[in-house]
Amino acid sequence: MNKILDGKTVVLGISGSIAAYKMANVTSMLIKLGADVHVIMTKNALNFINPITFETLTNNKCLVDTFDRNFEFHVSHVSLGQKADVMLIAPASANIISKMANGIADDMLSTTALAATCKKIVAPAMNTHMYNNRITQDNIEKLKKYDFEVIDPVKGILACRDIGDGKLPDEETLVNHILRETACSKDLKGKKVLVTAGATMEAIDPVRYITNHSSGKMGYAIAKMAMLRGADVTLISGNSTEDIPPFVNFIKVKSAMDMFKAVKENYKEMDFIIKAAAVADYTPVNVSEEKIKKKDDDMFIKLKRTEDILKFLGENKLKNQIVCGFAMETSNLIENAKEKLKRKKADIIVANSLKEEGSGFKGDTNKVTFITEDDMKALDLMPKEEVAVKLIDELMDLKDKKEV
Ligand SMILES: Cc1cc2nc3c(=O)[nH]c(=O)nc-3n(C[C@H](O)[C@H](O)[C@H](O)COP(=O)(O)O)c2cc1C
Structure with a gap:
């Protein structure tokens, strides 16, 4: 069962949050499970972790710029969106959540999220006040309405030293959500x-x-x-x-x-x-x-x-x-x-x-x-x-x- 994600394509979307570092481990875990992993980062995410980390782990180019022509020609946000079996946006900043909830497609990640027809899973991670802000909560509700699966953040000490909701769950939890969505045929559904x-x-x-x-x-x-x-x-x-x-x-x-x-x-x-x-x-x-x-x-x-x-x-x-x-x-x-x-x-x-x-x-x-x-x-x-x-x-x- 080691390679339970063999033949599956997972797109990871990483936005500008201090929790971005956890995604290196998530990527590594998915690779070990046999998945073909493609990472898309927002420009702001580049401040937190270097794309070389993901390129080395995945053997795939880490996409940031929608208009980057420096790779084999195809319209990546569309082709990746179609190829993906699942897309996980984690950590999802308040900003990317707001953009996805409102159909804004002004960078590679938000554009791919809009083009993707697969199941999309979002893991919000941010300061407690940002998370509890009614605007963010409304946006999260909107995402659920549009069939995004939302992984609730956990309580803990946040990077800003506040204590409360807003922490990205551990890597295993994120991988478990991907496994539930993509591993195995779902022949026991309804049973x-x-x-x-x-x-x-x-x-x-x-x-x-x-x-x-x-x-x-x-x-x-x-x-x-x-x-x-x-x-x-x-x-x-x-x-x-x-x-x-x-x-x-x-x-x-x-x-x-x-x-x-x-x-x-x-x-x-x-x-x-x-x-x-x-x-x-x-x-x-x-x-x-x-x-x-x-x-x-x-x-x-x-x-x-x-x-x-x-x-x-x-x-x-x-x-x-x-x-x-x-x-x-x-x-x-x-x-x-x-x-x-x-x-x-x-x-x-x-x-x-x-x-x-x-x-x-x-x-x-x-x-x-x-x-x-x-x-x-x-x-x-x-x-x-x-x-x-x-x-x-x-x-x-x-x-x-x-x-x-
Ligand atoms: C040190 C630092 C940590 C940050 N952590 C978060 C975070 O966890 N969640 C969040 O929503 N924004 C966080 N921000 C703010 C976002 O990076 C900022 O809103 C940015 O515009 C998000 O851009 P993106 O959604 O395109 O990645 C942080 C900013 C800094 C400087």
Whole structure:
């Protein structure tokens, strides 16, 4: 998934803001993701960062002057505007926002923005008073009306030492907006996907708990890839140290019971439910309110069965809903997974063995087998994001078959 923007053209528009320096990093991140990046700067932006930086990173001429003839002949503001898959104007000064909102095209950046037919994303960055000025706010509203996507600035210490709204969000946020717009085909648009991930934690007392080794990586990768393919994703997560995928409805839970409740509240509206979480099968019968004191003899904790979330989903499946479970085994993987598929009334089980090298918990790779009622597909060892892509393909096929 490293080159997820392969074949995509991204136009970056940079205006005269102190935050312009951040765009060198954004450019570098986009190049690493495989994008063809073209940078347009306003004349005032040249005071903040040198175009050579962008030319070196992109291998493309950095455009500033609409009437520059010193490059291969074509009308750049039109051709770039047509070629672009997405245009990000960041940092967007109050001035460029005002110009774009009012159709002014008096430099290369504002002219290209007017000519571009692709999605345009704007990230305002300026002093708090400039940002809160009603004129700027009206201009931002106008841009939204004209289908620009606006990335809200964040609160922080600004270059002028004021504290407030107006700071350009970090580079990753800007890149995430571009990824959401351009990465992957949007074949899950209009679909709702529920993913559970991570490890549940079953309290023994206020200090101790029972958990497992799940990192949440597999589930988070599925949530991210489903989001990039256009789905409306809800991620219900137990313990995980993974970064929360952007643009997903994130619900944090602790115990198996919390997860069950969150799933019950959300499952009905879903097209796909993917249960990648490692949910505790047992939980302490009694949870001590006080820390249990250490004694010299052995300690026994009585455990009771938790709710079987996958079984609940299988038994309460709605028409055309696809339910996917995961099976992690140390022996008899395929037989156990086939039996789980039947017993839980799931549509598919993703089986992975803890004994297989590069597979299972924590790592970035997985080797899985998809098991359905009438088929079995063993995949090679691959990054978890690629497993996620293949799984989503498989789930789409299952849904298509169900809907015939
Ligand atoms: C040090 C400095 C920092 C500036 N930072 C910003 C800024 O973050 N946002 C902004 O809207 N204007 C900022 N300005 C003012 C703009 O550069 C100015 O309005 C300029 O005309 C914008 O031109 P442009 O939109 O064509 O790039 C700054 C000016 C200076 C001198």
